[in-house]
Each structure stands twice: as structure tokens, then as C-alpha cells.
Amino acid sequence: MKRIYLARDITQAHLVVNLLEQQLIPAKIENSHQASGLGELAVSYPEVWVVREADAKRARSAIDAFEALGRATADDIACPNCEELNPANFDLCWACSADLE
Ligand SMILES: [Zn+2]
Known part of the structure; x- marks a missing residue:
């Protein structure tokens, strides 16, 4: 497992996971809970992890390409x-x- 991306929100995290799955790179979202209970408002951003560390470099370039598309905004x-x-x-x-x- 290797962390590859920190998303702004859960929607963006899912977008990245879908993107990686299209490249046949298994990935999952960690730290996706929005609040941790007991009145504690944790500022946590969903993290995208690749399951196989060997995929990290390929995943990174897929995400870079994806981000380049949205660079204007x-x-x-x-x-x-x-x-x-x-x-x-x-x-x-x-x-x-x-x-x-
Ligand atoms: Zn840095």
C-alpha cells in the first residue's frame, strides 16, 4: 500500500480511484470519514492509496495527466x-x- 494522492473531498477521491481502475491499477480510499464523532470535527482529507507499491509511478503519471486536464480551474x-x-x-x-x- 502506498499513498498516491490527497483529494479535496470524497467526490474527487472517487474520481481518482475510477481513473486508476481504468488503468487496471487497484486503489482504495482511506481516511474518508468526514467527522470522527464525539463532537470532534477532524479536518481530514480523503487519501487515495494504491494497493501495489509497484503501481505507484504509473498511478502518479495517470493522475498528473488527469490534473493537467483540469489545470485551468x-x-x-x-x-x-x-x-x-x-x-x-x-x-x-x-x-x-x-x-x-
Ligand atoms: Zn512538499
Whole structure:
């Protein structure tokens, strides 16, 4: 199992999983609960994981191609450290925890 993508919401996570399945890459969504109960409002974003680590590179390029299509409306911030894309409201990179300027 390897985390490949952090989605903005569950809909986007499902889109990415479908995209990967079209490429015959088994993937699943983790951390998809919107609230964790007991009045605790966890800010959690659904993560997409590939089941086989060997698929990670192929999955990444499929997602890159997918994101390039939607680039016109995307407001993602590219991490200055690792170049991973982060949602505009993130302060720290989800992949490497670098400060997003
Ligand atoms: Zn980073």
C-alpha cells in the first residue's frame, strides 16, 4: 500500500480511484470519514492509496495527466520543496510538510 494522492473531498477521491481502475491499477480510499464523532470535527482529507507499491509511478503519471486536464480551474499550490500539488488552503505540504509560501 502506498499513498498516491490527497483529494479535496470524497467526490474527487472517487474520481481518482475510477481513473486508476481504468488503468487496471487497484486503489482504495482511506481516511474518508468526514467527522470522527464525539463532537470532534477532524479536518481530514480523503487519501487515495494504491494497493501495489509497484503501481505507484504509473498511478502518479495517470493522475498528473488527469490534473493537467483540469489545470485551468485548479488553484493548487506546488510545494517549493518536492513539487507535490497541495490544495490552496494548505499551509504545509501534505507530502513532505514543507512550508507552502
Ligand atoms: Zn512538499
